[in-house]
C-alpha cells in the first residue's frame with residue numbers, strides 16, 4: 661500500500677508544468693520560495709519577485725529562474741517585474757501572489773493607523789497591484805491561473821491582528837470578484853488560506869513571545885503546516901486538471917477552520 665503518512669505525498673511529475681511561465685511574489689522566503697521550488701521541479705520557468713534582493717537572487721539561482729527584486733507597494737515596480745517576465749518568456753501563465761507581512765500584535769483600538777496602512781498596503785493593495793498587472797499579461801496569452809495567498813485569518817477573526825485579518829479577508833473578496841470577472845476568458849483565480857506554517861513569519865511570532873506549542877495546541881492536527889504542503893496545494897490550484905476550481909478560498913490548516 662502507498663505511504664499515506666504526512667509528508668509522504670509525492671510531488672508533481674517533472675513535466676506537469678513543462679514550459680509554463682510562473683511569477684511568484686514573496687518568492688524569496690517561506691511559502692513563496694517553496695512554490696518556486698515546486699513549480700521548477702514540475703518543469704516551469706520561474707520568476708522570483710521579492711522585496712529582499714539577496715533572497716530573491718538566491719532562490720532564483722536555486723530554481724534556475726529570473727530574479728526580480730520588487731516591492732508590491734510600488735505599482736511601477738510590479739508593472740516592470742511583470743513586463744520583464746513577458747519580455748523574457750513571451751507570456752505569463754501562472755502567478756502566485758504570496759508577498760505579505762504580519763504586522764503588529766495589538767488590539768483594534770490601540771492599533772496605530774500608520775501600521776494599519778502599512779499592513780493593508782502590502783497584504784491587500786499589494787495583491788491588487790499584482791493582479792492589475794498580471795491579468796492583462798495572462799489574457800494576452802489566452803489565460804492562466806493565479807493564486808493569491810490569503811490566510812485562515814481571511815476566513816475567521818484573528819484577535820490582536822486586526823489589520824492582518826482585515827487585509828486577508830479583503831484578499832478573499834478580491835479573489836472572488838476577479839475570479840468571476842475573468843473565468844470566461846480562461847483565467848482562473850483562487851486563494852490559498854494557510855493555517856500556521858513554519859516560515860520566518862511564524863518564527864518571528866515565536867521569537868516575539870508566542871510559544872510554538874501554544875500555536876500547535878490550537879490546530880486539530882497538533883502541528884504546524886510545512887511550506888511544501890502549501891506549495892502542493894498551490895500547484896493543485898493551478899493544474900489544468902483542476903480547471904473547474906474557480907474563485908475559491910481553500911483553507912490548508914490542519915483542521916483549524918473545520919470546527
Ligand SMILES: NC(=O)c1ccc[n+]([C@@H]2O[C@H](COP(=O)([O-])OP(=O)(O)OC[C@H]3O[C@@H](n4cnc5c(N)ncnc54)[C@H](O)[C@@H]3O)[C@@H](O)[C@H]2O)c1
Pocket residue numbers: 685686687688689690691692709710711712715730731732733757758759760761762782786809810811812853854855856857858859860861862
Ligand atoms: N506562515 C504562516 O503561518 C502563514 C499563514 C497564513 C498566511 N500566510 C501568508 O503567506 C504568505 C507568505 O508568508 P510566509 O509565511 O512564507 O512569510 P515569509 O516572511 O517567509 O515570506 C514573505 C515574503 O514576502 C516578502 N515581502 C514582504 N513585503 C514585501 C513587499 N512589500 N514587496 C515584495 N515582497 C515583500 C518578504 O521579503 C518575504 O520574502 C504571506 O502573504 C502570509 O501572510 C502565512
